[in-house]
Amino acid sequence: MAGTPKDSRVLEKGVAPAAPDRAPRSVGFLLSQLGFSASQRFLEVLKPLGLHPREFLLLRFISAAEGRSQQALASLLAVPPSRMVALVDHLEELGLLERRPDPHDRRVRALHLTERGRTVYGRATKLALEHEQRLCLGLSETEREQLIDLLHKLQPELIELRGVHPGLG
Amino acid sequence: MAGTPKDSRVLEKGVAPAAPDRAPRSVGFLLSQLGFSASQRFLEVLKPLGLHPREFLLLRFISAAEGRSQQALASLLAVPPSRMVALVDHLEELGLLERRPDPHDRRVRALHLTERGRTVYGRATKLALEHEQRLCLGLSETEREQLIDLLHKLQPELIELRGVHPGLG
DNA sequence: TATTGTTATACTCTATAACTATA
DNA sequence: TATAGTTATAGAGTATAACAATA
Numbered sequence: 278m279a280g281t282p283k284d285s286r287v288l289e290k291g292v293a294p295a296a297p298d299r300a301p302r303s304v305g306f307l308l309s310q311l312g313f314s315a316s317q318r319f320l321e322v323l324k325p326l327g328l329h330p331r332e333f334l335l336l337r338f339i340s341a342a343e344g345r346s347q348q349a350l351a352s353l354l355a356v357p358p359s360r361m362v363a364l365v366d367h368l369e370e371l372g373l374l375e376r377r378p379d380p381h382d383r384r385v386r387a388l389h390l391t392e393r394g395r396t397v398y399g400r401a402t403k404l405a406l407e408h409e410q411r412l413c414l415g416l417s418e419t420e421r422e423q424l425i426d427l428l429h430k431l432q433p434e435l436i437e438l439r440g441v442h443p444g445l446g
Numbered sequence: 447m448a449g450t451p452k453d454s455r456v457l458e459k460g461v462a463p464a465a466p467d468r469a470p471r472s473v474g475f476l477l478s479q480l481g482f483s484a485s486q487r488f489l490e491v492l493k494p495l496g497l498h499p500r501e502f503l504l505l506r507f508i509s510a511a512e513g514r515s516q517q518a519l520a521s522l523l524a525v526p527p528s529r530m531v532a533l534v535d536h537l538e539e540l541g542l543l544e545r546r547p548d549p550h551d552r553r554v555r556a557l558h559l560t561e562r563g564r565t566v567y568g569r570a571t572k573l574a575l576e577h578e579q580r581l582c583l584g585l586s587e588t589e590r591e592q593l594i595d596l597l598h599k600l601q602p603e604l605i606e607l608r609g610v611h612p613g614l615g
Numbered sequence: 616t617a618t619t620g621t622t623a624t625a626c627t628c629t630a631t632a633a634c635t636a637t638a
Numbered sequence: 639t640a641t642a643g644t645t646a647t648a649g650a651g652t653a654t655a656a657c658a659a660t661a
Contacts (some may be wrong), residue, residue: 309485309488319645344618362645423592551661553659
């Protein structure tokens with residue numbers, strides 16, 4: 278992949294330019310920087326609800342299909358089962374979900390949203406939308422669509438929901 | 447900012463859609479996800495050199511203007527002075543930079559690259575370029591420029607070099 | 616009295632592996 | 639013997655604050 282005409286153009290542009298105190302014109306750098314800022318902000322956005330972004334994501338998954346086991350969700354989110362415990366503990370303390378026994382296998386805990394869980398999840402979704410709008414204030418709607426399309430063209434395996442990063446999910 | 451025509455369009459599109467196991471069409475989500483993946487990969491890319499991304503960034507700053515004090519660079523990178531110590535320690539152990547006494551103020555240590563430091567920084571820059579090219583394999587050069595322009599249109603204060611995030615710098 | 620660099624400490628987050636109860 | 643969930647523990651990474659030398 279190195280040495281193609283396209284590569285040499287990138288090399289000419291320079292990812293680490295002579296002016297070092299400014300952000301380089303590098304997709305990798307901008308993504309890292311913007312991605313971190315965006316998740317930090319989203320963290321603050323959810324704080325009033327007492328939720329962490331990764332808990333919001335978990336609510337989203339449960340809401341999509343209630344009754345799945347902790348392990349099923351853990352593997353879906355690519356977190357170790359031991360970590361899932363604290364996650365579910367917290368959401369249960371908040372009264373947003375409940376562990377129900379599985380009649381067929383007494384080892385598993387099926388996760389279900391409570392009524393309050395559905396309400397809070399709805400609120401969080403609204404906050405996420407507002408967050409998105411603030412983030413994209415400098416873009417027209419066309420540009421926003423364009424940006425999303427371009428981001429999707431980057432290696433798709435990077436975007437997969439599994440292995441969601443610590444700051445977000 | 448909520449309630450404008452643009453906002454309602456975003457709301458219609460839906461950031462948290464009914465299909466929950468797929469990545470939503472949300473700039474915030476994609477940035478978080480891609481940013482995290484990109485920095486994780488960059489971490490691996492630099493490993494053969496024994497460098498952490500944030501050390502690479504530090505080298506970049508020193509290379510831009512040698513002789514600055516640790517505190518000056520610490521405030522530039524928005525890391526606490528205490529953290530800068532370990533950073534500089536490691537780079538000094540690797541023989542990439544040296545602390546020189548400041549003749550005018552015996553408290554300060556002026557940071558300079560060694561010859562080896564310049565060499566390794568050059569290698570790291572090359573690796574960073576290859577990383578960028580791999581990342582953008584799915585984009586034409588025009589699309590890559592377009593993407594960078596769009597990213598720059600997002601709130602610029604998010605991109606500033608200060609407060610570089612843990613995974614990157 | 617303030618500042619540079621340093622050290623000590625404590626806190627958060629995380630994964631690994633041991634453990635239990637079921638299967 | 640294997641699996642779901644849990645607990646214990648240890649490691650990495652971080653910030654805060656105390657400290658010594660110098661200004």
